[in-house]
Amino acid sequence: MMSTLGTARPSLADALAKSELLIERATLEQAIAAMAAPIARDYAGEVPVYLTIMHGALPFAGLLALELGGHGLDLEFDYLHATRYRGATSGGELVWKHRPATALYGRRVLLVDDILDEGHTLLAVKQWCLEQGATDVRIAAMTVKQHERCVAGISADYIGLPVPDRYVFGFGMDYYEQGRNLPGIYALKDGE
Known part of the structure; x- marks a missing residue:
C-alpha cells in the first residue's frame, strides 16, 4: 500500500499484531463525559469557538461536542489543519493546510x-489564535503523553487520559496515516 507521500508504508495489520490495547472505547467515552462538565461550567452563558484540529481530533471532538450539548453548552464549530508530521513519525516545520474561517477577534x-505530546504544534496554533484577537484560548486534549519534553508555555x-511515552495510535491518532478510526488506543510493544 502506498502512502500519500508516494512511499510504501508499514502495514496496519502488522502494527496491530505488534501492539497492545492501552485504552478501550468505553474508557475513552467515560473520560470524554467526565471532561464535559468542567468545560460546560467554564463556558456557561457563552458560545465559544470550538476548533477541532484535523485530522486526529475528529473522533474525540465529535463525542465531546455531543457531551457538551448535553450539558446545555452551544458551540460555534470550525476547524483547522496544521501539521508538523505530514505522514511522518517525527515533526518538522509547521504547515497550515486550513485556517479557521470564523473570526476569532x-x-x-x-x-x-x-x-498533547511535546506541544510544538499546539503552542503555534494557540499563539496564532491569540494573534487573531482571541481573548482566551484553552485546550482540550483527549490524551497527554507522559514525559518531560513538553515545550514551555503549553499545557492542556x-x-x-494520560498515555505512556510510546508510539500510540487509534481513536484519531494514526499509524502512518492509518488506523485513525480504531475504537481504542493502541501502543506498539516496547522494542517494536
Missing part, C-alpha cells in the same frame, strides 16, 4: 486535539 476559543486545560 474578541472570542473565547476551545482548541480540541487528540494528543482539560485532559481526558
Whole structure:
C-alpha cells in the first residue's frame, strides 16, 4: 500500500499484531463525559469557538461536542489543519493546510486535539489564535503523553487520559496515516 507521500508504508495489520490495547472505547467515552462538565461550567452563558484540529481530533471532538450539548453548552464549530508530521513519525516545520474561517477577534476559543505530546504544534496554533484577537484560548486534549519534553508555555486545560511515552495510535491518532478510526488506543510493544 502506498502512502500519500508516494512511499510504501508499514502495514496496519502488522502494527496491530505488534501492539497492545492501552485504552478501550468505553474508557475513552467515560473520560470524554467526565471532561464535559468542567468545560460546560467554564463556558456557561457563552458560545465559544470550538476548533477541532484535523485530522486526529475528529473522533474525540465529535463525542465531546455531543457531551457538551448535553450539558446545555452551544458551540460555534470550525476547524483547522496544521501539521508538523505530514505522514511522518517525527515533526518538522509547521504547515497550515486550513485556517479557521470564523473570526476569532474578541472570542473565547476551545482548541480540541487528540494528543498533547511535546506541544510544538499546539503552542503555534494557540499563539496564532491569540494573534487573531482571541481573548482566551484553552485546550482540550483527549490524551497527554507522559514525559518531560513538553515545550514551555503549553499545557492542556482539560485532559481526558494520560498515555505512556510510546508510539500510540487509534481513536484519531494514526499509524502512518492509518488506523485513525480504531475504537481504542493502541501502543506498539516496547522494542517494536
